[in-house]
Amino acid sequence: MLSYVIFSLTTAGIYGLLALSLNLIWGGAGMVNLGLAGFFAVGAYASAILSLAGVPVPLAILAACVVGAATGIGATWATVRLRGDYLAIVTLGFAEVVRLVAMNERWLTNGTDGLPGIPAPLKSVLGPQGFAVFYLCLVLAILGAVFFLLRRLDLSPFGRVLKAIREDQDLAGFAGKNAMRVKLIAFACSAGIAGLAGALYAHYQSYISPDHFQPLLTIYIFLAVTSGGVGRPAGAFLGAFLVILFLEGTRFLGHLLPGLSSGQVAASREMLVGLAFLLVLHLRPQGILPERIRPAPRSQP
Amino acid sequence: MTQTTRRQFLASSAILAGSFALPLRALAQEGPIKIGTLTPLTGAGGPYGPVMADTVKAVVAGVNAAGGVLGRQVEVISEDDQTNPEAGVRAARKLIDVDGVSAIMGTWASSVTTAVAPLCWESGTMLTTVSGADSITLLPHEGYIVRTQPNTILQGRKFGEFTVELGAGKVFFMSPQTPFADSQFSEITKVVEAAGGSTAKLIYDDKKPTYRSEVDELMAFEPDVVVLGGYMPDTTVLLKDIYRAGYEGKMLAFAYSVNQKLVDALPAEVVEGIYTIAPSPAEGSAAYKALTELTGIAAPDPYTTQIFDQVNMVLMAIAAAGDASGSAIRDSFRTVSQGDGKPVHTALEGLEAIAAGEAVNYDGASGPCDFTEEGDILDCQFRYEQVKDGAFTLLKIA
Incomplete structure (x- = not known):
């Protein structure tokens, strides 16, 4: 039981990084990124390929952030004039392109067979149990660090410009802010964090394949950010843990419903996820920890 | 005031977490033999997985009615891999860590099987699969993987x-x-x-x-x-x-x-x-006939015939080893699937023969079910x- 809890918390931590990434770009700059799974995949593959080629794991993870961020900049250049729904569709397409490349470029990604045997740092020294605890601490430490950096960012002038762009890009431009540049930086940071999450996932699982990066993952993260509270890092953080608690917790409900076949229990789990999403949106559309917008300082009379 | 409540909260949650772990550990030693199915109940494999899980439950219900295995009842826990390796790994962790199953049966998509495989060989859990990708049996699985699907x-x-x-x-x-x-x-x-x-x-x-x-x-x-x-x-x-x-x-x-x-x-x-x-399933074989009678499906799909064979062999391997652990199943799997023993076609038949001290050779609904060292079937x-x-x-x- 204990190792299951440790595993679930580690997964939640990785989901948490993805939620923070989405919160920065969606909650901060108001850009809807449905391609989150794509950036996650880019980071995972970058770190996996590099470490399988003999690069030390910490360097490979760092490189995954950089590759993720670079891909983010590329994707933003291509979509710089798109907003709202159009941007959302293009980013969704981006994630599918990443998945198709991973499927077909066998020389690089080993195609649909995926990449097994990705090095897990210190696993041979610590043993499976010790590794699980070590990795949980590592993921939580990184999650904590990213969380505090993003909170700092949120309160900084850069964060305020982001939110100004979210509310009205033209007005922000009128106030002398270079909206394009700010959006580019924000997207790069967000994609870098998603890439970092992907790298951590790859080294934890030791196996990745194109099937890992289905759009379902993006939906889970949207669920996390929406239920936690869009626009507030603490909300995204909380939301990710709630989503894992919910996804894993519903497993144990099946035994309480007698007379259902396994197929029906699985279907009811999916319905519960949908129902929870609806309830959150209906009862608390601003999320559990809503964004706090501080009032402007009172002007001196 | 806030200090005390936080401490109290931490202490009580630690006790709570501990109390979850303890009785489960104890139960795993004494209670029923636990085996798991990890089939796609939703997603692309959704048309196949539910029938597969129900077939395993039907076989085990029959065995339990006849007195179980090694005098213990058998419990089946079914989880959903959602035809997705990420979700599949979460489900497998629950089966292994919480339920303590000694075998996981029926993984369908090759990516799910490859993702779940390391958890199985690290924890000493047997994994039987219907995935076809050649790379699966090439993994360093120490004998913990067996598949009934012909490889390419x-x-x-x-x-x-x-x-x-x-x-x-x-x-x-x-x-x-x-x-x-x-x-x-x-x-x-x-x-x-x-x-x-x-x-x-x-x-x-x-x-x-x-x-x-x-x-x-x-x-x-x-x-x-x-x-x-x-x-x-x-x-x-x-x-x-x-x-x-x-x-x-x-x-x-x-x-x-x-x-x-x-x-x-x-x-x-x-x-x-x-x-x-x-x-082709071994239509007309005794095992195939037993499967159609058990499930009431006139023409079961290949995956159903395969998981029927898997659960039969797992149950017989437990009986032959006299031990329900994953490593015992691994070690005795080939003693019941192949060899010169008495040909048997269902777990019931096999368990009876094993109890009488006879060697058995299982011939299944999907084929003869004889395996190489790597875990591939020899012929089908x-x-x-x-x-x-x-x-x-x-x-x-x-």
Whole structure:
């Protein structure tokens, strides 16, 4: 039981990084990124390929952030004039392109067979149990660090410009802010964090394949950010843990419903996820920890 | 005040977490034998997984009614892999860590099986699968993986042998980029060259509206048999172009691509005479009959026949080892699946024989169920059919 809890918390931590990434770009700059799974995949593959080629794991993870961020900049250049729904569709397409490349470029990604045997740092020294605890601490430490950096960012002038762009890009431009540049930086940071999450996932699982990066993952993260509270890092953080608690917790409900076949229990789990999403949106559309917008300082009379 | 409550909270939650862990540990030693199914109940494999899980439950219900295994009842825990390796790993962790199952059966998608496999060999849990990718049994699995699905090497060999049987000297292989195209072609080549023939390969893009240039290449090779390795949509287009080019030799394809739907969609003269091959359940075997009686399904799909065999063999392996741990199942698996023992066709029959001290050899609903060291099946039956007047005629099951 204990190792299951440790595993679930580690997964939640990785989901948490993805939620923070989405919160920065969606909650901060108001850009809807449905391609989150794509950036996650880019980071995972970058770190996996590099470490399988003999690069030390910490360097490979760092490189995954950089590759993720670079891909983010590329994707933003291509979509710089798109907003709202159009941007959302293009980013969704981006994630599918990443998945198709991973499927077909066998020389690089080993195609649909995926990449097994990705090095897990210190696993041979610590043993499976010790590794699980070590990795949980590592993921939580990184999650904590990213969380505090993003909170700092949120309160900084850069964060305020982001939110100004979210509310009205033209007005922000009128106030002398270079909206394009700010959006580019924000997207790069967000994609870098998603890439970092992907790298951590790859080294934890030791196996990745194109099937890992289905759009379902993006939906889970949207669920996390929406239920936690869009626009507030603490909300995204909380939301990710709630989503894992919910996804894993519903497993144990099946035994309480007698007379259902396994197929029906699985279907009811999916319905519960949908129902929870609806309830959150209906009862608390601003999320559990809503964004706090501080009032402007009172002007001196 | 806040200090105390936080401390109290931490202490009580630690106690709570501990109390979860303790009774489960204790139960795992004394209670029923636990085995798990990890089939796709939702997602792309959704049409197959629920029937598979229910079949395992039906087999175990029968065994429990007859007194269980080693005098203990057997409990089946079914989880959903959602046809997704990420979700599959979470489900497998729950089966292994919380339920403490000694075997996981029925993983379907190759990616899910590969993702779940390391958890199984690290925790000493047996994994039986219906996935076909060659790479799975090449993993460093220490014997913890067994699969009942013929791998692509075996399928390729059957294709090769059949082309030789058709009298082919020159075989032309056409396929889009699939995980199995390469290994299928190299196996065909091995068999055909051993019989003194020659082969050529062409990999095409499966989204093209026409295959004129590809068919030109085919015609230039002047083959006796063309092997089509594609899926239904691209094979439909390709067959039209092959007919238009005036090819008069024989053609051989997977039964899942040249199926009734394709035959109905194309003019009769285009598809006339095509041969098809598919892995076949051992229809007519005693185990197959037992399965149809147990589930009430007249023609169970291949995956259902395979998981039926898996649960039968797992239960017998536990009985033969006298121990319900994953490593015991691994060590005694091949003593019940193959060898010179008494042929048995269900777990009930096998458990009775094992209790009487006899050696057993399981012959299943999916085939003879004999395994190599790596965990692949040695042989399985295939179904050979030919299109005649717009309908499939059975040539043989062998």
